Amino acid sequence: MANNVINSIIKIADSVYNSIKKKEKPEVESPLRSLSNVNYDEKKGYFELNGKFKKKTMTASSIKTFAQTLKMLDFSKSLVVSEDMATKREAYYVSKNWGPAMFKEQPESDTVMDDIEAMLMVNREQMGFIPEEKGGDIAGKLIVVDKDSDTGKEIKIDCTKMGTGAYSIPISVEHLKFETDAKFILAIETAGMFQRLVKHKYWKNANCILISMGGVPTRACRRFIRRLSDDKKLPVLVFTDGDPYGFGSIYRTLKVGSGNAAHINKYFCVPQAKFIGITPQDIVDYKLPSHPLKDVDFKKIKDLIKNDPFMKTHKPWQKALMQLAKMKVRAEQQALAKHGLNFVISDYLPNKLKNEKTWLP
Amino acid sequence: MSDQTTLTEKNKNNTKAHELAKKQRDISVSEFFEKNRHLLGFDNKRKALMTTIKEAVDNALDACEEARVLPEIIVEVIDMGNDRFRVIVEDNGPGIVKNEIPKIFARLLYGSKFHSLRQSRGQQGIGISASVLYSQLTTGRSIKITTRISKHHQAYYRELGIDTINNKPQIKAEKEVEWDKENGTRVELDIEASYLGGNQSIDEYLKETAIANPHITIIYTNPKAEQIIFPRALEKIPDECKEIKPHPYGVELGMMIRMLQATKAKTLQAFLTQEFVRVGSGTAKSICENAALIPKTKPSKMSREMAEQLMKGIKETKLRAPPMDCLSPIGSEALEKGLKKEINAEFYATVTRPPSVYRGNPFIIEAGVAFGGDQPADHSIRVLRFANRVPLLYQQGACAVTKSIINTAWRNYGISQSRGALPSGALTVVVHIASVWVPFTSESKEAIAHYPEITKEIKLALQEVGRKLASYVLKKKKIMLESKKRSHIEKFMPIIADTLKDLLDLKNDEKDKIQENLAIILESERGELEDVGFNPNNNTEYDRDFAQIGRSNEDNNGNEDEEKKEENNGGEQ
Numbered sequence: 022m023a024n025n026v027i028n029s030i031i032k033i034a035d036s037v038y039n040s041i042k043k044k045e046k047p048e049v050e051s052p053l054r055s056l057s058n059v060n061y062d063e064k065k066g067y068f069e070l071n072g073k074f075k076k077k078t079m080t081a082s083s084i085k086t087f088a089q090t091l092k093m094l095d096f097s098k099s100l101v102v103s104e105d106m107a108t109k110r111e112a113y114y115v116s117k118n119w120g121p122a123m124f125k126e127q128p129e130s131d132t133v134m135d136d137i138e139a140m141l142m143v144n145r146e147q148m149g150f151i152p153e154e155k156g157g158d159i160a161g162k163l164i165v166v167d168k169d170s171d172t173g174k175e176i177k178i179d180c181t182k183m184g185t186g187a188y189s190i191p192i193s194v195e196h197l198k199f200e201t202d203a204k205f206i207l208a209i210e211t212a213g214m215f216q217r218l219v220k221h222k223y224w225k226n227a228n229c230i231l232i233s234m235g236g237v238p239t240r241a242c243r244r245f246i247r248r249l250s251d252d253k254k255l256p257v258l259v260f261t262d263g264d265p266y267g268f269g270s271i272y273r274t275l276k277v278g279s280g281n282a283a284h285i286n287k288y289f290c291v292p293q294a295k296f297i298g299i300t301p302q303d304i305v306d307y308k309l310p311s312h313p314l315k316d317v318d319f320k321k322i323k324d325l326i327k328n329d330p331f332m333k334t335h336k337p338w339q340k341a342l343m344q345l346a347k348m349k350v351r352a353e354q355q356a357l358a359k360h361g362l363n364f365v366i367s368d369y370l371p372n373k374l375k376n377e378k379t380w381l382p
Numbered sequence: 383m384s385d386q387t388t389l390t391e392k393n394k395n396n397t398k399a400h401e402l403a404k405k406q407r408d409i410s411v412s413e414f415f416e417k418n419r420h421l422l423g424f425d426n427k428r429k430a431l432m433t434t435i436k437e438a439v440d441n442a443l444d445a446c447e448e449a450r451v452l453p454e455i456i457v458e459v460i461d462m463g464n465d466r467f468r469v470i471v472e473d474n475g476p477g478i479v480k481n482e483i484p485k486i487f488a489r490l491l492y493g494s495k496f497h498s499l500r501q502s503r504g505q506q507g508i509g510i511s512a513s514v515l516y517s518q519l520t521t522g523r524s525i526k527i528t529t530r531i532s533k534h535h536q537a538y539y540r541e542l543g544i545d546t547i548n549n550k551p552q553i554k555a556e557k558e559v560e561w562d563k564e565n566g567t568r569v570e571l572d573i574e575a576s577y578l579g580g581n582q583s584i585d586e587y588l589k590e591t592a593i594a595n596p597h598i599t600i601i602y603t604n605p606k607a608e609q610i611i612f613p614r615a616l617e618k619i620p621d622e623c624k625e626i627k628p629h630p631y632g633v634e635l636g637m638m639i640r641m642l643q644a645t646k647a648k649t650l651q652a653f654l655t656q657e658f659v660r661v662g663s664g665t666a667k668s669i670c671e672n673a674a675l676i677p678k679t680k681p682s683k684m685s686r687e688m689a690e691q692l693m694k695g696i697k698e699t700k701l702r703a704p705p706m707d708c709l710s711p712i713g714s715e716a717l718e719k720g721l722k723k724e725i726n727a728e729f730y731a732t733v734t735r736p737p738s739v740y741r742g743n744p745f746i747i748e749a750g751v752a753f754g755g756d757q758p759a760d761h762s763i764r765v766l767r768f769a770n771r772v773p774l775l776y777q778q779g780a781c782a783v784t785k786s787i788i789n790t791a792w793r794n795y796g797i798s799q800s801r802g803a804l805p806s807g808a809l810t811v812v813v814h815i816a817s818v819w820v821p822f823t824s825e826s827k828e829a830i831a832h833y834p835e836i837t838k839e840i841k842l843a844l845q846e847v848g849r850k851l852a853s854y855v856l857k858k859k860k861i862m863l864e865s866k867k868r869s870h871i872e873k874f875m876p877i878i879a880d881t882l883k884d885l886l887d888l889k890n891d892e893k894d895k896i897q898e899n900l901a902i903i904l905e906s907e908r909g910e911l912e913d914v915g916f917n918p919n920n921n922t923e924y925d926r927d928f929a930q931i932g933r934s935n936e937d938n939n940g941n942e943d944e945e946k947k948e949e950n951n952g953g954e955q
Contacts, residue, residue, distance in 0.1 A: 034885040041882075041899050081867045081904060088874040091881040098885065121873040 026101050026148055029141045030094045037091070048078045049090065051140035056280030061330035066292025067277045068330065070284055086133065088122045093133050100149025108153050109134060135281065144240065144285045146193055156190030156241035158215065158233040161224030166198035180230070185220060187233065194245045199252050201230065206250060208232045210261035210271055214354045223366050238275045243289045246275070250293055257291050263299030264351035265321040268342070269329065272296050277331050296381040297373045301344040304352045307369065310359050311350035322346050335382050422512045423826035427465060430516060431575035432775070434469050435584050437509035438569055439591065440772060442473035443598065444502045445567070449476035450619055453598040457588065459577065461605040466521060467575045472568035477531035483540050484551035487514055487525055499743070499818035500625040501709055503772050513571060515544050520574035524554045529567040537561035577605045582775045588612065589931045590766060590773030593720035594712055594814065610931060615719055620710045626818060627659045629704040630696045632742025639689050642681040651677035660702045672698040704744045706737035711746045711816050712771065721752045722923035725810050728754035731850035735843045740835035745817035749843035751851050757808035765804070768814040774828055781829035783813045786840035795848040796855030813840055875900045
């Protein structure tokens with residue numbers, strides 16, 4: 022794997038060098054990273070690149086980015102060779118040594134890094150870059166088998182014995198193994214709801230694994246759920262707020278990936294995931310307290326219906342989105358507390374689990 | 383009526399009105415100006431020196447040009463101590479006939495220029511005699527005049543004063559003298575004055591005179607006894623300015639009445655054809671028709687009402703514009719030459735507009751700009767104003783030229799300008815108005831009046847040079863941006879070469895080759911870069927010493943206009 026990355030980097034550098042030798046303007050090519058350049062195939066179950074490429078030619082105005090891209094490739098190569106790692110933030114600080122090619126703000130270095138990732142068609146962890154953000158929390162009927170980094174010995178982590186705390190998904194999950202007899206995985210949007218379910222040991226009665234995503238799931242979190250679900254043949258159920266963000270950003274990204282990272286969605290998606298709530302119909306059925314939709318929400322709904330290849334494919338989702346737009350409201354997970362703090366455990370989740378027809382694909 | 387009959391003859395002549403009438407008496411023009419000398423440009427000592435020299439030089443130049451002689455003027459200012467200065471101005475003109483000398487120099491409102499319409503520097507016949515009056519007032523001295531009309535004539539020497547009560551010259555001394563000059567005039571005046579350098583100094587005045595009159599030579603000795611020579615740049619006298627009669631549109635009622643009284647014509651029709659330009663017998667008839675006056679009316683018998691009718695008739699008659707060959711502009715080439723001598727700039731543009739007319743008076747506007755170079759960029763622009771080749775140094779704010787510059791949208795030409803203000807930047811703007819009658823806002827001839835026809839022409843001239851300026855300024859900005867881009871490129875070429883060397887384990891010569899090739903790749907794309915940088919040595923006509931004249935003690939001289947304002951305010955309280 023490591024050699025692959027180095028070879029790709031050298032290939033790119035070589036093509037640039039050859040162009041210059043021929044006195045031609047050097048070019049680099051990377052796939053266009055946007056929702057407009059992805060296809061959704063229901064059978065494959067994830068966003069796939071459409072094949073549109075962005076060609077970058079070195080000109081007076083792009084020479085700085087060009088130099089930065091080469092510097093970043095060089096840095097990546099040195100990381101892979103020395104088997105070291107750097108966070109995105111660290112990479113940004115390393116660039117401060119690059120003279121005029123240094124990055125002024127981190128978003129600039131992040132963009133160059135994302136471009137290289139797509140250019141090499143690998144994920145950035147393979148290039149030696151690791152994300153800052155935490156991967157997500159686990160509690161419930163799962164034993165994670167990890168390795169001690171010093172001795173190489175196996176370590177078993179029992180996620181039922183975390184007390185009121187939880188197990189954190191590491192940044193790299195490829196080496197993990199799992200032991201479980203749970204029946205399903207429940208991926209939850211908010212830490213607050215996760216805490217309530219953990220505190221009342223919901224996993225014990227429902228015989229499941231609880232995962233807190235904390236907003237849009239990180240790559241590590243998505244990969245973890247995918248590996249766990251594939252490995253143990255477990256269904257994945259997703260529980261978010263009943264709003265366009267919960268549907269379109271959190272659930273959609275977990276299930277099929279994102280437009281920005283389309284080149285790696287294959288590994289970072291959970292096509293078997295299903296949405297159990299909160300659906301727009303739930304707001305009606307459970308008479309949930311709601312908030313009015315804002316202009317940005319309407320815009321997001323319109324955008325999802327019109328432009329999102331995933332939402333476009335699934336009629337039920339289109340309907341649900343239209344319904345939400347008509348109701349002009351949204352509801353949070355915690356709104357269930359209107360019927361009692363533990364209504365979610367005693368009534369809502371058991372009802373929803375029983376009635377698969379109330380889910381969304 | 384009944385009351386009056388009871389008054390005695392004595393009482394009749396003893397009313398309050400009679401008493402007041404005893405105090406009333408003629409005020410001679412000389413007396414009037416004695417008390418109102420600020421109207422003529424003698425507000426303070428510094429300005430008095432300027433005005434005296436200006437009037438003498440203006441007269442000298444007018445005289446030389448009328449006689450078709452290339453002017454060579456000697457100006458000498460001697461510091462006599464105690465704020466007294468001796469001013470000597472000598473020309474190589476035609477000289478003055480003996481009998482005319484006293485009237486020309488020592489009688490106000492006497493002159494050849496007021497009654498004719500001709501482009502000349504002086505126009506009212508006040509200037510030099512006002513200086514004589516001022517000299518008499520402040521030093522008690524007479525003006526000393528030496529003049530010679532040809533080598534066959536003896537030179538005359540006169541000392542003159544003015545009888546201010548009767549506005550008549552007083553001859554103090556006269557004699558025939560030996561003079562090595564074949565023809566010419568020399569005047570010598572002692573006045574109370576002060577000498578300062580700077581923007582409104584005599585040095586600056588003479589320098590600007592040289593700019594606007596490239597055909598003259600001035601030999602100037604300043605009060606520090608330093609001699610400065612402004613040599614002639616052009617061996618050609620400007621075309622002779624023909625004298626024209628007034629155009630009917632340009633005459634006001636009072637003037638009309640005076641002309642009616644003074645004319646030798648026997649009939650109104652003859653009066654119109656003889657005294658005005660662009661009036662033939664046919665046109666004269668239609669004027670009379672429109673005025674409901676009989677063409678055979680005797681002009682001297684016409685009443686005020688009839689004159690007013692005549693004015694109305696003129697207004698209703700369509701007349702051809704006055705002839706334009708009576709004007710002599712500096713010429714855009716000569717103007718540019720003058721600018722180049724004074725200002726070391728990167729770019730010059732000048733224009734001479736076609737002639738135009740205001741109130742029946744033909745005029746021509748000329749304008750020029752000098753941009754960049756060693757001019758300061760953070761100041762208001764410099765404005766040079768000329769009227770009939772005479773520099774205007776005072777009352778810039780009140781002048782139609784300044785107003786027109788302010789009302790021109792300089793930002794369109796790449797020059798920064800705040801609302802309602804002069805633009806700022808490394809720019810000099812010059813405007814010249816040539817006319818048979820320049821409308822000044824006051825007798826001291828410091829600012830041009832705001833006639834809409836004039837401000838419009840000035841604006842058109844400024845726009846014309848402005849557009850030329852814009853194409854240069856924009857080109858320069860573009861090229862500067864381009865060279866900035868290039869230095870940007872050059873910063874990154876070594877980084878690319880180094881990084882590729884690192885990634886591909888290249889040798890040093892391979893790395894150098896990368897850099898070489900990158901330069902070729904990027905250069906070929908961008909083409910040759912035109913050099914628009916300012917090279918101070920490009921302008922071979924620039925005369926550093928010339929440009930420094932009048933600048934020597936710029937720091938410690940206040941703005942005279944401001945000083946004046948303060949004085950005026952003080953006077954009001």
